[in-house]
Amino acid sequence: METDELILNMGPVHPSTHGVLRFRLRMDGEIIKNCEIVMGYLHRGTEKLGEMKTYLQFIPYTDRLDYISAMPNNYAYVKAVEELAGIEVPQRAEYIRVMIMELNRIVNHIVSIGSLLMDLGAATMIMWGFRERETALQLFEQLCGARMTFNYIKPGGVREDLPEGFIPKLREWMKDMEKRLVDYEQLINDNEIFHMRMKDIGTISAQEAINYGLTGPSLRGSGVDYDMRKIEPYSIYPDIDFKACTRPEGDSYARYIVRIDEIKESLQILRQVIDSMPEGKIVSNAKYGIAPMTGSPSSVMTYFPRIFTPHAGEVYSRIEAPKGELGFYIVSDGTTKPYRVKIRSPSFCNLTAIPKMVQGLRIPDLIAAFGTIDVVLGDVDR
Amino acid sequence: MEKGGIRLDPVTIDTTKIKTIKRRPVTAIDKLEDTGMISTILAAREREGLILFSTIDQVFNWARLSSLWPVTSGLACCAIEMMATAMAHHDIARFGMEIFRASPRQADLMFVAGTVTKRMAPRVKKLYEMMAEPKWVIAVGACASTGGPYHESYSVLKGVDNIIPVDVYVPGCPPRPEAFLYAVIQLREKIKNEGYGAKWGLNK
Numbered sequence: 256m257e258t259d260e261l262i263l264n265m266g267p268v269h270p271s272t273h274g275v276l277r278f279r280l281r282m283d284g285e286i287i288k289n290c291e292i293v294m295g296y297l298h299r300g301t302e303k304l305g306e307m308k309t310y311l312q313f314i315p316y317t318d319r320l321d322y323i324s325a326m327p328n329n330y331a332y333v334k335a336v337e338e339l340a341g342i343e344v345p346q347r348a349e350y351i352r353v354m355i356m357e358l359n360r361i362v363n364h365i366v367s368i369g370s371l372l373m374d375l376g377a378a379t380m381i382m383w384g385f386r387e388r389e390t391a392l393q394l395f396e397q398l399c400g401a402r403m404t405f406n407y408i409k410p411g412g413v414r415e416d417l418p419e420g421f422i423p424k425l426r427e428w429m430k431d432m433e434k435r436l437v438d439y440e441q442l443i444n445d446n447e448i449f450h451m452r453m454k455d456i457g458t459i460s461a462q463e464a465i466n467y468g469l470t471g472p473s474l475r476g477s478g479v480d481y482d483m484r485k486i487e488p489y490s491i492y493p494d495i496d497f498k499a500c501t502r503p504e505g506d507s508y509a510r511y512i513v514r515i516d517e518i519k520e521s522l523q524i525l526r527q528v529i530d531s532m533p534e535g536k537i538v539s540n541a542k543y544g545i546a547p548m549t550g551s552p553s554s555v556m557t558y559f560p561r562i563f564t565p566h567a568g569e570v571y572s573r574i575e576a577p578k579g580e581l582g583f584y585i586v587s588d589g590t591t592k593p594y595r596v597k598i599r600s601p602s603f604c605n606l607t608a609i610p611k612m613v614q615g616l617r618i619p620d621l622i623a624a625f626g627t628i629d630v631v632l633g634d635v636d637r
Numbered sequence: 638m639e640k641g642g643i644r645l646d647p648v649t650i651d652t653t654k655i656k657t658i659k660r661r662p663v664t665a666i667d668k669l670e671d672t673g674m675i676s677t678i679l680a681a682r683e684r685e686g687l688i689l690f691s692t693i694d695q696v697f698n699w700a701r702l703s704s705l706w707p708v709t710s711g712l713a714c715c716a717i718e719m720m721a722t723a724m725a726h727h728d729i730a731r732f733g734m735e736i737f738r739a740s741p742r743q744a745d746l747m748f749v750a751g752t753v754t755k756r757m758a759p760r761v762k763k764l765y766e767m768m769a770e771p772k773w774v775i776a777v778g779a780c781a782s783t784g785g786p787y788h789e790s791y792s793v794l795k796g797v798d799n800i801i802p803v804d805v806y807v808p809g810c811p812p813r814p815e816a817f818l819y820a821v822i823q824l825r826e827k828i829k830n831e832g833y834g835a836k837w838g839l840n841k
Contacts, residue, residue, distance in 0.1 A: 267760055268710060275712055275757060296757045297713055300790035307789060315786065322714035322811075366717075385724035403714065403811055633713055 258284060265618075267296045273370065273625065274632030276606075285617050290610040297636040305596030309562055310336050310410065313596070318404035320600060321634040324363035326356050327576040329408040334489065335572035335583040336410045340565035347535040348412035349491050354528045355398065355407070357521040358425070361432065362391050363577035363629075364472075364514045364521075365439075371511065371626035372443065375452050380443065387435055390428055397421060410563075412538035422529055429522055436518060444515075453508035457612040457624025460505055467608040471579025471601050472517060473628045476510035478503035483575035494531075497524050510627040517577075562591050578602055578629055602634035694831070701745070701771065702828040704733035705821070708744035710764055713751025715778040715811040727814040732821055741767040746824070748817075749803075752780035752787055753794040765801045773828070775820050776803045779810045786810065 266277035275296040281289040301320065305313050317332045318325040330352055337344065369384030392402045397418050399407040407414050443449055459469070464477040474481055482499035484492040500516035502509035567589040573582035579601025586595040605628045612628075613621045711719050723729050723737060738744040741764050753761055765774065776797050779785025784795040797803060804827060807820045 267757070268764060274716070296754060296760070297752065298754055298756065298792050299713075299752055299787045300792045304787070304790055319714055319786070322717060381720075382725050385721055386726060389721065389724075389726040402813060403717065 326359040339570045345536040360577040367629040458506045468604040472513040475501045477505035507627040600634045602630035702825040705746040707746045715750035718811045722814040722817040749781040750777040
C-alpha cells in the first residue's frame with residue numbers, strides 16, 4: 256500500500272514540559288523519518304547584552320540562561336572573569352560556592368526527573384520533586400534572598416556569608432532528601448511501564464554521542480567517563496572524593512539512572528564540603544587592597560569594586576553544570592565592559608543529538624528521549 | 638411563558654425594586670442570596686417578569702471566577718514558578734485552577750509567563766485569539782510586563798500588552814508563587830465586577 260509522508264509540527268507552545276521549541280517531523284505513518292529542530296523562540300540576545308553591561312552587571316543575566324540551575328551559571332561566568340582579571344578567591348568562598356552549586360545540581364536533577372515523568376504521564380513524581388525543591392529553595396532564599404535567580408556568586412567570592420543556622424538546616428534537608436530518594440527509586444526504577452517507555456529508546460552510542468558534542472549526564476549515560484570536575488578540576492573539586500557516574504547502555508533509561516546516581520554523589524560532596532568548611536573571608540581583597548567595609552556587622556565582610564578593568568585578552572573557562580559542559584568565552588579590550596561574550600551552553604549542544612536519537616521511533620518516544628536529555632530553552636536560545 | 642414562570646425576553650428594568658440581602662457569604666447558596674439572585678427571582682415571579690441583567694451577570698461572574706482554567710503558555714523562567722504554584726506546596730487548586738489546559742480552546746485564562754520575544758509574539762497573539770470568550774490575561778514577571786531586564790535587547794518585545802490586552806500585571810523576576818496567587822485573587826475581584834450590570838452600577 257502506498258503511503259504519503261506527513262509533515263507534523265510539534266510546538267512551539269510547549270511540546271512538553273521544557274519550553275518553547277518546535278519539532279518539524281516528517282512522518283511515515285507513526286514512524287518518525289526525520290526530525291528537524293526549529294529553535295530561537297526564546298532568543299533574548301543575552302550575548303549581545305553582555306557587551307553592553309559591565310562585568311558585574313552581566314551576572315544577573317547568567318541566572319536567566321539555565322533558570323533551573325542558576326548557581327552554576329553564575330559560577331561559570333564569574334570563573335571566566337576571575338581568570339581574565341587574575342582575581343584570587345578565599346578558600347571559604349570556594350567551599351560555599353561548591354556547596355551551593357551541588358545543592359543546585361540536586362534541585363536540577365529532581366526537577367528534570369519530575370518533568371520527565373510528567374511527560375510520560377505520571378504526575379506523582381513532579382509533585383514529589385517540587386516538594387523537595389521548595390524546601391531547597393527556602394535554603395537558597397535564606398542565603399541570598401532569591402528563590403531562582405540568585406546573583407550570589409561575585410568575582411572574588413560570594414555576596415553574603417552563610418546565615419546563622421544554615422548548615423544545620425542543610426543537614427536536615429539532606430537527611431530528608433536521602434529518605435525521599437529511596438521513595439523515588441521505589442516508585443520509578445522498577446516500574447514496568449517506565450521500563451517499556453525508556454529502555455532501548457533514544458539510544459546513542461558512545462562514539463556518536465562524542466561526535467554530536469553531548470556532555471553531562473547525557474554523555475555519561477552512553478558510557479563515556481567525561482566529567483569536567485574530574486578532567487579539568489576547578490575550585491575545590493580536587494580535594495573531594497567523588498566519582499563520575501556512568502552507564503554503558505546509552506538509552507533513555509541509562510540517562511535517567513545517571514541522574515539518580517548524581518544526586519547521591521552530590522549528597523556525598525555536600526557532606527564532605529560541610530564537614531570541612533573553613534573559616535575566613537568570603538571576598539578577596541588582597542589584589543585590590545580594599546579595606547573591610549566600615550560599620551559592617553561582621554569583620555570578614557568586605558566589598559568588591561563594582562567596576563574594574565581586566566587587561567586586554569581572552570579567556571575560555573568551562574565547568575560541569577548539571578546539564579553538561581558550560582563554557583564562557585570572554586574577550587576583553589581593557590575597558591570596563593567585555594568586548595565579546597560567547598556562551599557554550601550544554602542544552603544547545605545536547606539538543607542537536609535529538610534527531611539522531613529519535614529516527615525510526617514514534618512520537619511518544621520523542622517526548623521520552625527529549626525528557627532525558629534535560630534541556631532548558633533559555634539555555635538553548637540564549 | 639405561563640404564569641408564574643420567568644419571562645426571558647428583556648423588559649424595562651426597574652432598579653428600585655431590587656432587593657439585596659446584606660450578609661457575609663458562607664456557602665454557595667448564601668453567595669447566591671448575597672447577590673440578590675433568589676430574592677429577585679421570587680420578586681419576578683410575583684410581579685410576572687422582571688429580568689435583571691445584573692443578577693445574571695453576578696451568577697455568571699461567580700461561576701467564571703470560581704474555576705478559571707489556565708492555558709499552559711509558559712515561555713521562560715517564570716514558567717518554572719508557575720509550575721511551582723501549581724504543585725503541592727502552593728496548590729493553586731484551592732482556587733479551582735489546577736487544570737492547566739494544553740489547548741487554548743479549553744482555557745479562559747492565559748498566564749504570559751516569561752519573556753515574549755519578537756519571534757514568539759505572533760504565536761502568543763494567535764494563542765490568545767484561539768481562546769474562547771470570555772478570556773483574561775495575566776502578564777507574569779518583568780519581561781511580560783515591560784521587557785524587564787531584556788528591555789535593551791534587540792529581540793524582545795517591550796511588554797506583552799503591545800499585542801494583547803492584559804488584565805493583571807505581576808512584578809518580579811520571577812515573581813514568587815505567592816505573587817501568582819495574589820494576581821489570581823486580584824483577577825477574581827475584577828471578574829466579579831464585569832458584565833452589562835457593571836456599566837449601570839448594579840453589581841455592587
